[in-house]
Amino acid sequence: NAGVTQTPKFQVLKTGQSMTLQCAQDMNHEYMSWYRQDPGMGLRLIHYSVGAGITDQGEVPNGYNVSRSTTEDFPLRLLSAAPSQTSVYFCASRRARTDTQYFGPGTRLTVL
Amino acid sequence: QQQVKQSPQSLIVQKGGISIINCAYENTAFDYFPWYQQFPGKGPALLIAIRPDVSEKKEGRFTISFNKSAKQFSLHIMDSQPGDSATYFCAASKKNDYKLSFGAGTTVTVRA
Numbered sequence: 001n002a003g004v005t006q007t008p009k010f011q012v013l014k015t016g017q018s019m020t021l022q023c024a025q026d027m028n029h030e031y032m033s034w035y036r037q038d039p040g041m042g043l044r045l046i047h048y049s050v051g052a053g054i055t056d057q058g059e060v061p062n063g064y065n066v067s068r069s070t071t072e073d074f075p076l077r078l079l080s081a082a083p084s085q086t087s088v089y090f091c092a093s094r095r096a097r098t099d100t101q102y103f104g105p106g107t108r109l110t111v112l
Numbered sequence: 113q114q115q116v117k118q119s120p121q122s123l124i125v126q127k128g129g130i131s132i133i134n135c136a137y138e139n140t141a142f143d144y145f146p147w148y149q150q151f152p153g154k155g156p157a158l159l160i161a162i163r164p165d166v167s168e169k170k171e172g173r174f175t176i177s178f179n180k181s182a183k184q185f186s187l188h189i190m191d192s193q194p195g196d197s198a199t200y201f202c203a204a205s206k207k208n209d210y211k212l213s214f215g216a217g218t219t220v221t222v223r224a
Contacts (some may be wrong), residue, residue: 004155040199040216041216042215043156043201043212048211058211092155103156104155
């Protein structure tokens with residue numbers, strides 16, 4: 001099993017550009033989520049999904065969109081990047097009725 | 113506003129010493145308290161977790177102490193090793209709720 005994979009590892013954007021961060025898992029986990037990690041802030045939940053076709057907002061959803069068309073994939077879209085979105089983004093997955101979340105290796109995004 | 117407050121921000125310990133990280137919470141609905149370990153350039157990984165029905169849980173050199181009345185929990189790393197150098201995050205979630213609230217993180221450096 002590859003676990004949770006994320007692409008790209010690094011990305012630099014200009015203000016106003018759009019992009020999609022990819023996340024995939026091969027563990028057949030029902031739950032998937034996106035976090036951002038900023039210094040001194042820990043990890044903050046952006047969006048999450050409890051199954052294909054179901055998504056919901058987390059703590060800091062503004063500026064981000066998600067969709068979940070398959071169990072395996074959960075892309076995160078930035079429609080118009082802003083410098084405040086400079087961060088490290090982590091995708092995570094978890095099997096329903098269990099506690100352990102498995103995190104991907106992260107995407108470091110810089111918005112100039 | 114973080115729901116889980118973590119301290120210290122960083123600590124340095126000599127090899128063989130004890131590292132102690134503390135977390136406090138306000139929401140009495142929280143009933144699951146995990147600790148995650150993160151190495152540079154990697155995603156967080158579950159280290160150990162506890163539920164409020166026990167006051168202590170030990171796994172190898174890692175121990176969680178939980179004080180329900182004080183709404184505090186802590187991670188103790190016994191016989192600290194250079195390989196334990198990492199950032200540690202405490203977290204909390206409510207029963208049957210997918211969302212985790214993370215502390216700000218503690219960077220532990222173990223000097224040989």
